[in-house]
Amino acid sequence: MNKTFLFFLIVLFQATTVMKVFACTNFIVTKGASKDGSVMVVYTCDGEFHPSLRVVPAADYKPGEMLQIKDWSGNVLGEIKQALHTYAIVGPHMNEHQVSIGETTFGGRAELVNSSNLLHYWTLMQLTLKRSKTALEAVKTLTALAEEYGYKSEGESFSIADPNEAWILEMIGTGKKGKGAIWVARRIPDGYVSAHANKSRIGEFPLDDPENCLYSKNVIDFAIKKGYYNPESGEPFRFNEAYDPSNPSNLRYCESRVWSLFNRCAPSLKLSTDYHRGVEGADRYPLWIKPDSKLNVEAVSYLIRDHYEGTDFDMTKGIEAGPFGSPNRCRPLVLDVDGKTAVWERPISTRNTAFSFIAQSRSWLPNEIGGVLWYGYDDTYYTCYTPVYCCTKEIPKVWGQGSLQKFSWDSAWWIFNFVSNFSDLRYSDMIQDIQKVQRELEQKFVAYIPAMDKAAGELYKINPKLATDFLSDFSNDQLDMVAERWTELAEHLITKYNDGYIKDENGNAQTVGYPQEWLKKVMKDKPGHILPVWEKEKALEPSNY
Structure with missing residues (x-):
């Protein structure tokens, strides 16, 4: 197909x-x-x-x-x-x-x-x-x-x-x-x-x-x-x-x-x-x-x-969020549990988002400069909104290719999907790594735009085509850079979070385990079953385990 x-x-x-x-x-x-x-x-x-x-x-x-x-x-x-x-x-x-x-x-x-x-x-x-x-x-x-x-x-x-x-x-x-x-x-x-x-x-x-x-x-x-x-x-x-x-x-x-x-x-x-x-x-x-x-x-x-964070519907809370507070829920949203109907919340940010954008139109600028499409693939929570001027003449290949049937590092959509899917293994920690890069890039783009507008405006006075070529090149450069940075982010995550350990800044694997709040829920659910109970002795993990 x-x-x-x-x-x-x-x-x-x-x-x-x-x-x-x-x-x-x-x-x-x-x-x-x-x-x-x-x-x-x-x-x-x-x-x-x-x-x-x-x-x-x-x-x-x-x-x-x-x-x-x-x-x-x-x-x-x-x-x-x-x-x-x-x-x-x-x-x-x-x-x-x-x-x-x-x-x-x-x-x-x-x-x-x-x-x-x-x-x-x-x-x-x-x-x-x-x-x-x-x-x-x-x-x-x-x-x-x-x-x-x-x-x-x-x-x-x-x-x-x-x-x-x-x-x-x-x-x-x-x-x-x-x-x-x-x-x-x-x-x-x-x-x-x-x-x-x-x-x-x-x-x-x-x-x-x-x-x-x-x-x-x-x-x-x-x-x-x-x-x-x-x-x-x-x-x-x-x-x-x-x-x-x-x-x-x-x-x-x-x-x-x-x-x-x-x-x-x-x-x-x-x-x-x-x-x-x-x-x-x-x-x-x-x-x-x-x-x-x-x-x-x-x-x-x-x-x-x-994900309704901070409200009564906060999807990062509760046993359904797992040990690492994941807001993501598998479909279907409507469930049959022992003959009773139950539903998951449906948030704005969802793993099923294919793409999203913020279309920004500005009346005080020529159309070629005024229109900016802030575009991102995959879940809004994980994506990076990248500025694409409406006069852009072409799009980098990595943003326009790929298939749902086959993963590829040559497809920006798959790169973003890999990061969001992999981070669900340990959401509460990995989302911080993702947001660090997300904020860095998006804040940089926001800072770039006034300078780009001004430079393009001067070119526009000389020759509108020079301005559109300039902005088109800028848009393509940012799209290429984001795809590269997200590939690096994917590789960083899979290296840092490996086999249940988290590597520190020196690359040494650290045993971090599970949050205490979640462990208490596990013990309450299955007392004496998950772990044996010692009254006087403390269980020790073999050092070479």
């Missing part, structure tokens, strides 16, 4: 049901909520597939040309009108005009999926990035394509941003015999942040504010027709409850992540845990909030590295 077909199967499975997939998380920061006036979109793409960082160049086409839409096996599903000019994309998640798009699948009502339609959400994202200069244009392009050619996927939430504003767009199909789509889009007020995590989040929305809210003509009438909403109930129409009804299961799985993001960037709100724990009558979380302090890239990367 080749990697593209495997990827198609994974994504198709991902769109089947929210509760059985790895799913995704998005976080959106508006200009007024960021320290420097950036607009930022976070997208964690959580699925078990081998991604490829790449560049899609701009292109020109003749009038009347058609674009074939194919599945991941190369089969032609249909065709649409080709644009006369398409824009370059890096990632491919951000285009040359600093427009970026992220997504999370909310699933919603299964009967509204029409698999015979033409355009899946990922196809819509790519087509939209190729055809849009602004976030508003992207909203209109994506929805127009879905309405003209038919929406194929389940319910989807999109984050759409440019250097000046950000929108959240939610879309679902119209059923087996329907063609278009049902959708609503809201502009996030400046100074606020928003988030979504596999649960539709747009509830009530204004019907008479076209500058800040757009929607399909059928959004309410269709819900009434299908019995999803009764206008005589006295309740206001809410998109999320009509098309993605809440239940304790999806609230826990999805809204817990939204709560964690909001709770940590605005602790003053003291948001209750009741809603994401499914407590009846609990207050919903707002669609957007104002953070207690303005955010930069570093702060955003901190927010999306989370």
Whole structure:
């Protein structure tokens, strides 16, 4: 099975049901909520597939040309009108005009999926990035394509941003015999942040504010027709409850992540845990909030590295975390234990993340300099967000190759996966080694960017091409360097942590053993079984053991 077909199967499975997939998380920061006036979109793409960082160049086409839409096996599903000019994309998640798009699948009502339609959400994202200069244009392009050619996927939430504003767009199909789509889009007020995590989040929305809210003509009438909403109930129409009804299961799985993001960037709100724990009558979380302090890239990367540490849901605590406090849990998340249903928590940081990014758009700079895609492979907690300018012309080979079926040191994705998987053997110790390198590199990148912007700006005045070549070379150099450093980190970890010992700074193996807290739990669970008990003598380990 080749990697593209495997990827198609994974994504198709991902769109089947929210509760059985790895799913995704998005976080959106508006200009007024960021320290420097950036607009930022976070997208964690959580699925078990081998991604490829790449560049899609701009292109020109003749009038009347058609674009074939194919599945991941190369089969032609249909065709649409080709644009006369398409824009370059890096990632491919951000285009040359600093427009970026992220997504999370909310699933919603299964009967509204029409698999015979033409355009899946990922196809819509790519087509939209190729055809849009602004976030508003992207909203209109994506929805127009879905309405003209038919929406194929389940319910989807999109984050759409440019250097000046950000929108959240939610879309679902119209059923087996329907063609278009049902959708609503809201502009996030400046100074606020928003988030979504596999649960539709747009509830009530204004019907008479076209500058800040757009929607399909059928959004309410269709819900009434299908019995999803009764206008005589006295309740206001809410998109999320009509098309993605809440239940304790999806609230826990999805809204817990939204709560964690909001709770940590605005602790003053003291948001209750009741809603994401499914407590009846609990207050919903707002669609957007104002953070207690303005955010930069570093702060955003901190927010999306989370296992609910320091809360009642802390995944590094308890017997399930093992002796070394690992927050990672094997799938499935829903368990059957002696006929009873149990669930693991679903955090923002998950070992199943294929890639993630922080797309940063900056209005005070030329597009070629303003757009930066901070990109990372694998789990957000372990990755290293590396700056890639949106004008980058090519990507190093190590970041664009590899297969899920075969490990390779020539694949950056596999290098990052090796580090995160190996560190799970002794998480509490190894994560410190990983974060030391992570912080060193990311802090260096943050320090580099202003100098790179300034130098590129001077070159831009002389010749814009010189500036784009300069930034493209810089991006590639950092990507190459990160892949090399992470390979060195992998080799360091497997050398330092070997056979249950930990080597000191001189390379001498030290017996460290297990934490006392965990050993006490073991002895309590099996008293007198794990170790014999001596009342007067102390057990001695042979020196040559």
